[in-house]
Amino acid sequence: MSLRPARKATVVAPANIAFVKYWGAHDLEEVRPVNRSISMTLREAVTRTTVDPHAADVETDELEIVGDDGQLRRAQGLFESRALAHVRRVRDEIGYEAPVRIATHNSFPTGAGIASSASGFTALTLAIRAACGAPEGGADVLSRQVRRSGSGSAARSVLGGYVEWPSDSEDSDPAAAAFAPASHWDLIDLIAIVTSETKSVTSRDGHRRAATSPHFARRLELLDRRLGIVQKAIVDRDLAALGPVLEEEAIELHLVAMSSQPPIFYWEPATLAVLSAVRQLRDEGVPVWATMDAGPNVHMICEPEAETAVAERVGALAGVVRLLHDRVGMGPMEVEDHLF
Ligand code: DP6
Secondary structure, three states, X not given: OOOOOXXXXXXXXXXXXXXXXXXXXXXXXXXXXXXXXXXXXXXXXXXXXXXEOOOOOOOOOEEEEEOOOOXXXXXXXXXXXXXXXXXXXXXXXXXXXXXXXXXXXXXXOOOOOOOOHHHHHHHHHHHHHHHOOOOXXXXXXXXXXXXXXXXXXXXXXXXXXXXXXXXXXXOOOOOOEEEEOHHXXXXXXXXXXXXXXXXXXXXXXXXXXXXXXXXXXXXXXXXXXXXXXXXXXXXXXXXXXXXXXXXXXXXXXHHHHHOOOOOOOOOOHHHHHHHHHHHHHHHXXXXXXXXXXXXXXXXXXXXXXXXXHHHHHHHOOOOOOEEEEEEEOOOOEEEOOOOO
């Protein structure tokens, strides 16, 4: 594989919200999901990552984080070791040997309880590829390479719009694919942050424990029908068909988590308050439905006409620390605005 010339490169990559969740893996090292998942790529919740292969003074890969104060700080702990292991893996896969300097920044507040691994590993992978002169890869190549970071949800963030990621039994090296672009349907995701604390049990541990729940096998039986409804509802732009199923799906993820061995409780009291406000809004005729990932924060999915009513009601709840306004987005892109 011949590489193009190395250069400084910056990529902005988005997070995504799953409507049908990836929960449970046959192989966590290779990230082989038990079930197919479907997500919407977001627009505002993004990671910007700059990779510079030319920094002459760099002898090993170096990773810095741009903090909320704009200052660059050396990354630490598990985050640093996991990210640098992925940097080496991507460099090895594309055949680029020299170390690189990396800086990364999340658009969403650090510790807001918003998962950064999907946007983070996507931006990191694509920025290394661009900086180290890797040949243009198709979305399937990129999705597989991002997936090997260990973050399955990241496999979906290489694409914009509405994305599906097959199960391990459908594709032995599963790569995500988009089935509708962002322009197909302008859906809003209002994210109610109810705590800024990092979650106590990682998604990785959740995947590991999922099959110990008596509800896991039943969930798999129900999923085929649910996946079909969600995909058709997106193709038809039919929120009345999508909403109930995405809410049912989120509750079931938490039912499985709460009944795993040992059990995992992600919800806070304010999670229930937001879910209750969402039901009340629906009773009053506002079409909005809720979903949650492996954490206490609630993503409220609606069309643009309902956004203000939802934000006013939920933003006023005592336990809601802040509201993030997001919507469907177009996927990662390379930009000229470098972090250093
Ligand atoms: C509940 O293993 O992708 O968000 O790497 O921490 O983002 P992170 O987790 P990952 O599991 C994602 C679990 C989920 C559902 C989903 O996004 O499909």
